[in-house]
Amino acid sequence: MTSPDLIWKHRKPLSRLLMDKAADLLTVGFIGGSITDGRPRHNWPEPVTAWLVEQLPNTRIAVENAAIGATGSDLAALRADRDLIAKGCDLVFVEFAVNDYGEPAEKRGRTLEGLVRKLLADGKREVVLVYTFNQDMYEEAMKAGEVPAIIRQYDDIADYYGIGSVWMGLNALDEVRRGHLRWEEWLPDGLHPTSRGSLSYGQSVIRFLEQERQRADEREAPDAVDWQQRRERALEHPLNPRNWQNARLLGLNEVQTEGPWTLRRWLYYPWLDQVLETAAVGAKLSFAFEGRGLALGFDFGKTSAEFNYRIDGGEWTAVTRTREDWVGPDGWFRLSVLAEELESGSHVCELEVVHGGGPNCAGTNFRLGLIGLLP
Template sequence: MNKQIWKHRAPLLNTWQAIESGTLRLGFIGGSITDARARHNWPEPVIAWFKEHYPHVRLFVENAAIGATGSELAVFRAERDLIMRDCDLVFVDYSVNDDEEASEKRMRTREGLLRKLLADCSRDVVLVHTFRQSFYREMSVGDTPASIAEFEALAEHYGIGSVGMGLHALEEVRLGRMRWEEWLPDGLHPTERGSLSYARSVISFLEKELPGSVNPVKPTAKPLQLPLPLNPNNWENASILPLDEIETEGPWVIRRWPHLEWMDQVLETSAIGAKLKFTFEGTGLTLGFDFGATSSELRYRLDNGPWKISERSRPVWCGNDGWYRMFTVAEDLINGSHEFEMEVVHGDTPECKGTNCRLALVGIIPGPITMMQDE
């Protein structure tokens, strides 16, 4: 097997035990390439493989992937969408969606996500690396794009297996097994054939790891406690401020939100000049919105500082709403108490077609982790 594609770092102990118990819960989290709503993405053949090989096992699937989102949002969603649902094996796909984030930020969010998933040693995690056109130049000469290399550094530190799905598909193109347009007609999103290539790379990884495979070695060692973090500023302790703790001025309503399954409630208004404020403890703040062309912009400030106005892009593919979009207000504040104030404004550009403000998440970025570990 190509060691650049498949990295077997630690046995899938929890997955073995779940299969033997007769109940297995698979989790997926990532972006559009993993999103279940496409109905043909790579998790589907992987799920089918599990059902074929373990017909006696009751299989539960928790696909929490959302298109156009990254690990910044995943940190806050992991508890509700994966951990509380008792997933035994979680596949994480953010090499593509985090690529345009600054290196330091994505290392903080990714490590925070992994530490949340691994904290109680009750689930296995496998990283999967997909592909985007900007990766081609490096990968075609055997180099590793920075977004993938940084993820691999975390995988090595935490003993997490990984699969280079994009590299596997690129090899299939090189060998003439698949045409490029069968894989990535738009340079990012695979067709059914491309998704099958991604799935086959994951299945090959699983065939070396799990019972019923060729010469698998049954794991006997218990998982170790988490090592110290690589980055003490990671977001492991990131938390969510409840919407009902926000002070509002104007016609705001907390609504159960039927339009995006990943949002339980939103704090909503469409009134220009409607305001809100709250205090929080930490080093930064990030907000999650149901966002689109008809969304408002934000006039905001921290700690009585200067007012700023957001200028969020609205790509051609962006609809009127339905994009779970994060907006980072601040990072690397002095760790302590801070006050945030916000006012709804129109973006005053042709691309801004409304003033809908639908706040679904108030994410608090924690201070540095301080912990002791026995040697």
Template sequence: MTQIWNHRKGLARTLQRISEGTLTLGFIGGSITDARPRHNWPEPVIAWFAEVFPQVTLKVENAAIGATGSDLAVFRAQRDLIDRGADLVFVEYAVNDYDESQEKRGRTREGLIRQLLAGEGRDVVLTYTYIQDMYEAMMNGKVPDSIAQLEQLGEHYGLGSVWMGRYALDEVQKGRMRWQEWLPDGLHPTERGSLSYAHSVIKFLEQELVVQQGEGGAEPEAKLGSEAGSNQEFIGLSRPDPLYPNNWERVEHVPFENMKRQGPWVIRRWVNLEWIDRVLETAAVGAKLSFNFEGRGLALGFDFGKASSEFRYRLDGGEWKITSRDRPSWVGSEGWFRLLVIADDLAEGSHDIEIEVIHGSSESCTGTDFRLAFAGVIR
């Protein structure tokens, strides 16, 4: 049975940054971690850092977005975490990846982890929240598959982990917290539930950053900066071989400027979602788009909602396929940063895609807004 706290290789970079006086915390995950509600579990964790290390200049990059999974995260990690200097990154995808196949979520999660550990590296902590589908397994002392698979990656890469959902469920079973104080809808925690999640993470951090160091714990495996010599080389070479050879570590974006367009298209700076830099936009039925890419997979990111168009597409001159994406009751006319995976098992090499905007046949499709945030290639 997986423990609540799994201490593995330690948080060497975090300790180094604390000693240097500047630390950047990174978070990535779904709605349970999203900063916008202002009461989710990262907030008490950030407050703990500020309290325990008042001499440190603390920076925060919370890149979590509701209703998104690790597949979108692999296309965002470079811009939203790595380029912004995150030293310690908390990854939360046990819930939002729950309904994906084991193979796909294995590829995307490992791709994200390998990106974060590449180059000069950074500390990564895996955090596991709760969804009601996990109830039966957990009440029978078992580990839900989504969490067990993340634990395999944690063991493989030496990453610490915190089973926040187990900690909170234990609080309920001990009578410290009512279920409705934790998860009134079975998924999203209240302020009290978020605090429970945070407490479990804080206990992990106390052991890693306070207790072990106070007891004369082991020195970090490698120092950062000039004293480390070639630290980038050291950490890059220390990564083990992947568990999923077709993981999504190597991704890139196709520039909008390289796409052929027919019809009224506009490239514009996007102010509606801070996670999207620019969009390639049209609302014209029949507008067309095509481009070439080198790789074995392609995924398209959108600012999506009920007013979004559907489209038809074909790869390499093959059969046309028509998209039909669900539009849950909670989604608005726009505002959902949504990923659509076109393929991830193509023959390695050059490919081309053709796209044509259409009006969807679903009653919930109320418009023809086509707002492409990126075209992501999987190498």
């Protein structure tokens, strides 16, 4: 049987406010990928929410599920202010071990740490990291009883900032090994859990919260002050000075355009407020920005155009994005990081819309929904 210390890690205790039965309102945020997305209505946030409602009958539980399928902690760091912090979340669960798995360790460390720092900066909320499962993690390490590199990396961030973590994927795998859960009940496609698999994930988080409440009921944890001091020091001295805490957005109204463009309220996807849209090959745009990096977020799919871009009058770069068979005609909030290592200061980006060609490219819709400026 797996050691509980590998699955549940309690660091700085959750504040009494979060577990206080007399609190009037508790706003709980979730952010991650498709495994956390609220739209299937059976993913693991559902049993966690049900448990909170049952345990805190005199508290209004508000839920802000900001998870988006096929997105990582890079996009989350750019969305956190609007979709979690501005919503008044008291407690946020962060799930990106699967969708960040294929990213370089340096980049995913910067983006996840930046997200964590944004959420902790004002001292108004607690954060819990949760780790799910993919088959690559199993082949890389878990079948040999070892810890995948991304989970070691993310747990180092959790430890540095004193935030709790739950290895949901290991808990479910342990259920399989003990004969309590069939693999096909858990992950029929090797990645996305069924209702039964989601319940296993949710139950592991519930156990974490039960343990947190027990700690608070018995007495204030003896190391609470130490953890608070460690967090304060950590916020003053980041693990990676290039983390994305200060990533910010540039308004779409600051873009100059050439050709037939429209800026419109986007009614077709809940996580996009507006898009700057054209379907005209050859349409151009440009904008000035400050920072060392640049990322663009799109409503993307098989009918999307591609584009060429250049920064500061340099060489043009052609962007060619893959469109797997599972990709729809649109509806994927996809982030493209164009630059991260610019000289700090003022820059200009120019962009031209082109037909992408290639497999599964069936349109010229260019729908820009986000311009992210990276520190």
